[in-house]
Amino acid sequence: MTSEDLAERGLVLLGCGKMGSAMLQGWLTDGLPATSVHVIDPYPSDWLQAQGVHINAELPAAPAIVLIAVKPQMMGDALPAIKAMATGNSLFVSVAAGVTLATYEEMLGADNPIIRAMPNTPAAVGRGITALIGNRKVSEAQMVLAESLLQAVGQTVRLDNEGQMDAVTGVSGSGPAYVFHLIETLAAAGEAQGLPAELAMKLARATVGGAGVLAEAAEESPAQLRKNVTSPNGTTQAALEVLMDAETGFPPLLARAVAAATTRSKELSDG
Numbered sequence: 001m002t003s004e005d006l007a008e009r010g011l012v013l014l015g016c017g018k019m020g021s022a023m024l025q026g027w028l029t030d031g032l033p034a035t036s037v038h039v040i041d042p043y044p045s046d047w048l049q050a051q052g053v054h055i056n057a058e059l060p061a062a063p064a065i066v067l068i069a070v071k072p073q074m075m076g077d078a079l080p081a082i083k084a085m086a087t088g089n090s091l092f093v094s095v096a097a098g099v100t101l102a103t104y105e106e107m108l109g110a111d112n113p114i115i116r117a118m119p120n121t122p123a124a125v126g127r128g129i130t131a132l133i134g135n136r137k138v139s140e141a142q143m144v145l146a147e148s149l150l151q152a153v154g155q156t157v158r159l160d161n162e163g164q165m166d167a168v169t170g171v172s173g174s175g176p177a178y179v180f181h182l183i184e185t186l187a188a189a190g191e192a193q194g195l196p197a198e199l200a201m202k203l204a205r206a207t208v209g210g211a212g213v214l215a216e217a218a219e220e221s222p223a224q225l226r227k228n229v230t231s232p233n234g235t236t237q238a239a240l241e242v243l244m245d246a247e248t249g250f251p252p253l254l255a256r257a258v259a260a261a262t263t264r265s266k267e268l269s270d271g
Helices: 003-009 020-029 074-082 099-106 121-125 140-151 162-173 177-192 197-217 220-227 235-243 250-271
Strands: 011-014 037-040 065-068 090-096 116-119 128-134 156-159
Touching: 011 020, 011 074, 020 037, 020 121, 020 140, 065 140, 074 099, 074 116, 090 099, 090 140, 099 116, 116 140, 121 128, 121 235, 128 140, 128 162, 140 162, 140 235, 162 250, 177 197, 197 220
Parallel strands: 011 037, 011 065, 065 090, 090 116, 128 156
Antiparallel strands: 116 128
16 A cells, blocks of 8 residues: 555545644645545534545545544444445554554454554644554555654654553653643742743743753753753752652652553553
8 A cells, every 4th residue: 555545545534633633734735635535524623624625525435544533432423434444445543542453343343454543742743753553454564654644743653562552642642741741830930939920931831842852853862961961069960859859759750640641541441
């Protein structure tokens, strides 16, 4: 299956909320013809209606890809629309959180190639990271095609087994919220030291955002980058002695937070 095949046979996007819109924008920018895209969404946005894609119209019988981007609780309503395409000739890719490959195989039939993917919200600005795992029916070419589609909104990684998806949820799926909370609390701490609220927030946003870009761009490890900023007996060291405390600092706090998210992900997947 190739991108030409995709343009010719079409792509069905089930759900076009924030994540679906971010992906669609990336695909159109990358050159996927709007006429090859069929969107099913009960409340299409003004932006979607202006893209020239087919919306809530008749669907192709055997599209190259069916991408499921509805919330898990809406899956039951959406299922009849996609079940007719489950003939083994279309690749199903789901970005719905917590819905397992086994669940999809029960709903669609085990002879269909199905990929489960976990993107995160920075996809909205093309800086997401998506973890993928396929069932036994997914070919290497299909996995590559799914990766290329999801790379329209950021990076991709392949998992060794589906059991890793819960931990991925805890690290990168939920992780942006941890960073947003870091920005909130860093700004509040600046305020507590006498900075005006607006200035403290501007400093916190730019510092966390800039450090993230630097961590991705630099060849050094985050540990080395941290050391580069830390002068002996200086201000950074004073702060890090608090943050790196083995009992009260970031290490045990984040370990507990990621474990809580991972455990919750398992509970949701188990229904």
